Amino acid sequence: MGLLSRLFTKKSPPSPREQQLEREFIPIIMKDIATKEEAQLIFQKLLKEVKADIASKPDMPLNMGDYLLKNEKNNARISKMLEKRRLFGVTDDQIREWWNKDELERGLIKKFSEFQRMAIYSMLKSQGMSAKEARKKVMMCFPTYGEKDLSLHLPYEIKEKVDNYIYALLSNPQTADATRQQIEAAGSVNDFIVEKIDQGVL
Template sequence: MAKTSTLEKHLRNQYLPIFQKMMGMSMAKAKRTFKDLFTKVTEEAGNEDTMNLPPDLGDMLLEKESTDKKVETVLAQKRAEGVRDQNIRWWWNMHDLERRMMSKVDEVFIYALFLRFTKEEGLSAAEANERIRKVRPMFGDPADSRYGRGNDRPLPDELRQRVNTYMTRRAQQDPEGLKRDAEACSSFNAFIRKEIKVGNV
């Protein structure tokens, strides 16, 4: 319990400024939003019995890759998407609640964009979803075809840090070029896959 409490405090300190700066929330709303999300991910982790996964799970997966066929197959699929050893360690050595919070906060940002495109810009739901896929990366299971096929499929979660680092760098150095290059592709994910292929991400 103490470990979870420490992690909750760490995540609260991490996300409250993000909610305020990037979503324009008041401190009170940011705190409520964080509390709701943390409660949800804690419940999900409890239901799926993932709360106590090893803290070095990423290292363990890499060690088992040469002896466990199932692990080898899963990691081979991820490597085909451009995932590297350090990406596997970064994602899977995190606490399960940290991973879940990252995904949940991403959903909040996507929903906020959806509301902006539909309520403020008058787009239909289908148009808004298409626009979202053009302007930001979507992460998840690449085998999930509900959100796109081919290069439009979700990017592996392990790539989150690399993609965010690349986006931040491009946005600072060449924002117009980033926008132009992304819009030339069928989706932002297709753009990222193209950039991974040529070694830019």
């Protein structure tokens, strides 16, 4: 597209849903970003990426969580998908809560989670760490979540529960040091969380 075309092409105004999500996400982004203006730019970048991802895939049913649970018993693919999640203790309520979110919200949660990890990774490399060292450090600081490859990631369905659990431990002076030592011994935050799930603690 030429310069004149870009100048005179009108951008579609944000939908009410996009405006609502912006109001919800800006305070979250600002926990890591200094100014509201920067946070808004990051939100718009992530939103653009999410919308492009959605446009490239087939439409999904609304209230996807209800659809998955309803068809679990008579659809082998869905049954296998949910079975993997239940190994992490994922409940029907958590499946419903995550998958009933619209695609914009789920996409933004995923994109911002990756943005946080990459921001820390880039910072560590700029401080002189090698790529291998930086990746290992990030794994010690942040859990990773996924929807497909759960051999390497935790399911998004438990993201809120896990994030709150880790925050509670690390923000408490009485448990912070011991938790860091346990994460180090486990090898990563993900491995630490899997241990806690296996122990029935989480």
